[in-house]
Amino acid sequence: MSEDRSYAPPVFKRRRLDGSGRSTPRAEHASTPGPDVPQPTDEDTKALDRDWYAGDEFGGHVFGDDMHNPFGNDYSAWEKEHQEAVKAEKMSSRYDARREQRNKDNDAWETNRMLVSGVAQRRDMAADFDDDEATRVHLLVHELRPPFLDGRTIFTKQLEPVPAVRDYQSDMAVFSRKGSKVVKEARQQRERQRQAQEATSMKGTALGNLMGVKEEDGDSAMAIAGEEDAVRKPDGETSNKFSDHMKKKAEGGSDFSRTKTLQEQRQYLPAFAVREDLMRVIRENQVIVVVGETGSGKTTQLTQFLHEEGYGDAGMIGCTQPRRVAAMSVAKRVAEEMDVKLGSTVGYAIRFEDCTSKETVIKYMTDGVLLRESLNEPDLDKYSCIIMDEAHERALNTDILMGLFKKILQRRRDLKLIVTSATMNSKKFSEFYGGAPDFTIPGRTFPVDTMFHRSPVEDYVDQAVQQVLSIHVSMDQGDILVFMTGQEDIEVTCELVQKRLDALNDPPKLSILPIYSQMPADLQAKIFDRAAPGVRKCIVATNIAETSLTVDGIKYVVDAGYSKMKVYNPKMGMDTLQITPISQANASQRSGRAGRTGPGKAFRLFTEKAFKEELYLQTIPEIQRTNLSNTVLMLKSLGVKDLLDFDFMDPPPQDTITTSMFDLWALGALNNLGELTKLGAKMSAFPMDPSLSKLLITAEEYGCSEEMITIVSMLSVPNVFYRPKERQDEADTQREKFWVHESDHLTYLQVYSAWKSNGMSDGWCIKHFLHPKSLRRAKEIRDQLLDIMKMQKMQMLSCGMDWDVIRKCICSGYYHQAAKYKGSGEYINLRTNLGVQLHPTSALYAGHPPDYIVYHELILTSKVYVSTVTAVDPHWLADLGGVFYSVKEKGYSMRDKRITETEFNRKMEIETQMADDRRRQQEQIAAEQARDSRKKTLSGPVKKVVTQGAVKKPVIKRKGRNF
Structure with missing residues (x-):
């Protein structure tokens, strides 16, 4: 690629439907934005930070959050365009269908005349028909289950599902599903106002620019000086760490915080008044439950109390938080109170961001970070005290840590565990740890x-x-x-x-x-x-x-x-x-x-x-109402073979466990007996969704590790495309320059490669409507994933421009999220029959829809959209996802399908029976060896032991036991 800063990737033709329903090629060379391209504002940058730090710890997408949603709530225009396109496509389809039927009728008549006249033989014509039929590939979807999910095995004590509401027919449940009427009316009113404003305004349009209509100064108007500053920045060297961009003082606060010193504020907190009593209870007990209202100081003061008492000399003092933003902000506050630099004595660690050093004594982190540390250090030896903060929220990782600590505390009697909670649930925590004492920090409450x-x-x-x-x-x-x-x-x-x-x-x-x-x-x-x-x-x-x-x-x-x-x-x-x-x-x-x-x-x-x-x-605890694929994989990696034996505070439902185990089995992380495979063990080393982990691992086999690690990094950050309201058409045009029409995943690869080729320049990003901060964060994640892959001794290989290899590798991680084109812009999920549509931002949206796709995530507005999509060959789905799909051969009937599934299940039962027989045989051999060893020990020599002054009877001394 050229090193010229003005480089843009090759432009692909985009085909759109015109009014007649026919597709028309779009201009191949879009105009380059002028010097007035709007720069992402401070608010845009802050929004990216909020999306990143307030997101889920494992990076999974959740309906209702806009982390990967480039348009936020601005869907109406796109949905209107989509409806018009679908309508045009239906009209075109009816026209094409009539024309195709006429052609078929003509072909049939011609064929009949040729056969009657003897010009052609029937076998020749049949061969032609067979060739035509062979071009269409159909997949059969199988309902295969591994033997450990035959319905007879119990994985949890909670057999029934836990509903999200107590009574779905109750008034409050019905009203919550309906939503607020005034909110819907306000949403419609805003949309009408927006459309009216767009209809009367020429600012930002191509015609407006031609006529010299200038943009009003606003949030999205770019200061040219700002662009120049961005160009002059040391390219690629800017850090995205929260700690590197913090202000010395908070941006706001109460009158009390502005008029009192930090030490005076500390002494005013309720926790400070009971410090001596609290530390005495901690010294006398291994586990303690601290109950205190919000604002009592338990989060910021407990770690400092322990440090001042010398607990930091024996190891680090760790404090877990359920949210990333809390871990960072509390660490910042404690560092200010102790008058130290954040990252030295006081630090924090979240997914893909570690702000600690060898000097760190007090470490704030998300519960997910501590959970992953337990994979490499089962006893958490580097910690002397652990504080589980905000435990009453019952976050998923918090509940898993609770169960792990019951075993860790038995092995490490020197470890102190402090569980902090609001007034709710404190008794339950105490009972879970065998009647651990609870200490209440008195609050200032009134009736x-x-x-x-x-x-x-x-x-x-x-x-x-x-x-x-x-x-x-x-x-x-x-x-x-x-x-x-x-x-x-x-x-x-x-x-x-x-x-x-x-x-x-x-x-x-x-x-x-x-x-x-x-x-x-x-x-x-x-x-x-x-x-x-x-x-x-x-x-x-x-x-x-x-x-x-x-x-x-x-x-x-x-x-x-x-x-x-x-x-x-x-x-x-x-x-x-x-x-x-x-x-x-x-x-x-x-x-x-x-x-x-x-x-x-x-x-x-x-x-x-x-x-x-x-x-x-x-x-309802999160563990009883969310997907547990990551959790099950983590527990299996920690050596928990039977989930029924794990000490959950509130066990997850059986259906949720079996669904998660089935997904892991389908990905190859579990074998047919429900045990962790080598692939599953490798997947657990990556702090991300199992599908993304598998992509990185299988990429080595396909020889595209370099490309796949970039794609996964880009999927792990907030949206990289910038779309200001006043320049939406220009932004879309620039976005299309990066499109790879077979794959959104490859589009992300194209963006990253072009950014890297242009020196990771912020100015280049702004010209092409890209968020430089998101790209820099993707680079940081890529570097960390590269370190993990090196630790796993995985090779970094490149496939060059052979993008079919990358698409096949993507298929290997997403074949459980595959969909088939139904028509009129709609796809059907092969496994669930859920109707979905391509998201308007997809590179596949405007082109000819492929028959089969795999997708990264779903986005829910008024419709269900698939986002980040890749077109795949149906044969790949059958080869890589054989547990779900097979290619329907000619003459293959539903009876044959049932026979195939029956044979698979019979094979699984035989394999399970053989495994059970081997296990019983091993247990029998072990029991016989133990009996033989005991017999040999009993037949050993007898020693007489005589003490002075008395003759004692012979004592048979055996190892560990006297007879």
Whole structure:
């Protein structure tokens, strides 16, 4: 490739449907963007960071998060275009079908005339027909099961599935599925306004640029100086680590934090007042449960107390967090309090980012990081103390660590385990560890008057707005905290409160402040600022305000009664974010927010009957409602042969376990007996989804390791394509330059290769509408994966431009997510029959649809889309995914299919029986050897032992035992 900075990859022809339904070639050479190409703003960069740090620890995609979604909620235009294209394709299909039928009729007539006249023989014509038929390949889908999943084996004590809601027919469950009516109306109104604005505005369009219509200064307008600065940066050397970009001081905070020193703030915390008693209990016990409200200081102070007491001399003091952003922010705070550089005495570690050193004594990390460390160090010897923070959230990895620690603590009597929790679930943790003592950090709480709604509330957003206005105009001073489910609900609530407040005559002043995890940190910090005199604050938040942060001055709480929960959808084979009723424990925690600084009131937008009959007592642990493929693979790698023997605090359902084991078996990670294979052992070394791990391993066999490690790295970061609202057409044109029409995976490879060839320049990224930060992060991940592959002694091989090899390798990791083209733009998942469509951002979207594809993930809006897609040969699916598919041969009937499946199952049963016979034979041989050894020992010489002054009877001395 050329080293010229203006290089762009070869442009591929894109075919679009015109009004008649016919495809038309697009211009081969798109115009290069001018110097006014918008640069990604600070907010865009912060959004990428939030997507990265707030994401799942293993990097899996979840319906409802936008990590790999390049268009966010802006789907309407694409869906409208898609509907028009489908309509045109249907018209074209009907026209083509009629024309094809006429051609067939003509061919049949001509064939008949040729046969009658004797010009041609029937066998010749039949051969021609056979050749035509041979070009079409059909796959048969088999329902094969390994013998260890024959339904007779029990893997868990929880045999029945755990539903996400207590009663699916209850009022709250029905209302949560329907959603809020006012939110839907607001969404439609925004779309109408956007379309009207686009219809009347020429800014940013090709015609507008031609006529000299200039862009208004806005968030997406690029400062040319900024582009020049990007070009002048040391290319490829910029770090993406959170620690390298932190500001010395927080971007906001309360008046208390601004007027007090860090040491004065420490001494004010409730945990500091009980330090001596707390350390005494820790010294006297190996396991202790620490109970404290949010804001008590248990997260930041416990590690410092242990360090000051000298526990750091015997090993590191580790503290696990369920979320990445918490691990980093808490480590930053503790480093500031101890006046040390982050990464020295105090550090953090998350997936693909390690900010520690040899000097590190206090280490904050995600629970997933500690779990992976236990693979290489089963006893965690480098730690003297482990703090399991926020254990009440019952995150998946937290529950696995809980079970592992029961065995580790038996082997390491010197290890201290401290489990911290909010008031909920503390007794359960104590009982799990054999009655471990619990220590309560006293909080400053006041009585809260809780009020239920008289009748079921159908639209919780509309009712919350009414309740806020009622409180504001008729009740005493005091700030309001409203609990909502997510960003869209929060934004609509804030807009409606302000709109209805403006309609009142001279209403009291109200400061409306939203907060959710995707909001920039400086805007989040505003909720801690004191309001002006005579102004009441109304904070609208997700469940982040339940336990993760504390806001002083809250006197009124409005609880909608819902939250977003990650739930495994077996039909789609993925985790989804669903709006579900909260638990009784969550409701109590929310109400308690009103009693932190004085007596308060809590308004619950559900009835008391619903509270008692429709809400679970506790939130369902994540381990009972999510996909467990990674977890099962991890446990198998840790030597847990029988999952029934593992000590789960709450065992996962049988169906979830069997589904996960089936997926691992299909990938080759488990053998026909449910035991870990060599491939599975290698897969567990990579901190990512099993499918991606398999891609890296099989790439060595196919000779494309160099290319595959790049593709996997690009799949592990937020979206690399930048699409500003004012330059969407230009951005799409630049994006198409990178397209490889057979594969989105290869498109990512094309982007990375071009970026690398252009010196990893930020300026080049901006010109081609790419996020430089995402590409730099992909490079860092690639380097870490390269280290893991070297540790596994895997060769780095390149296939050059033989991209069919890469596509076949991709098929080897995704054959369980294959789909067949049905027509009219729709594909059908081969295994589940789920109807899906190509995502508009796919390189395959506008071209001729291939018959068979494999995909990386699903995206759910008004439809189910497949994203990051690769076209595959059906023979590859049959060869690599033989447990699922086979090529349908001519004359192959459904009876033959049943015979094939019966023979497979019979073979599996014979293999299982042979394995059982071998195991029984080995046990019998071992028992016989033990008996022979005992007989030889008993027939040994007898020694007489005589002590002075008395004659003793002979004592037969044997090894380890006296007779």
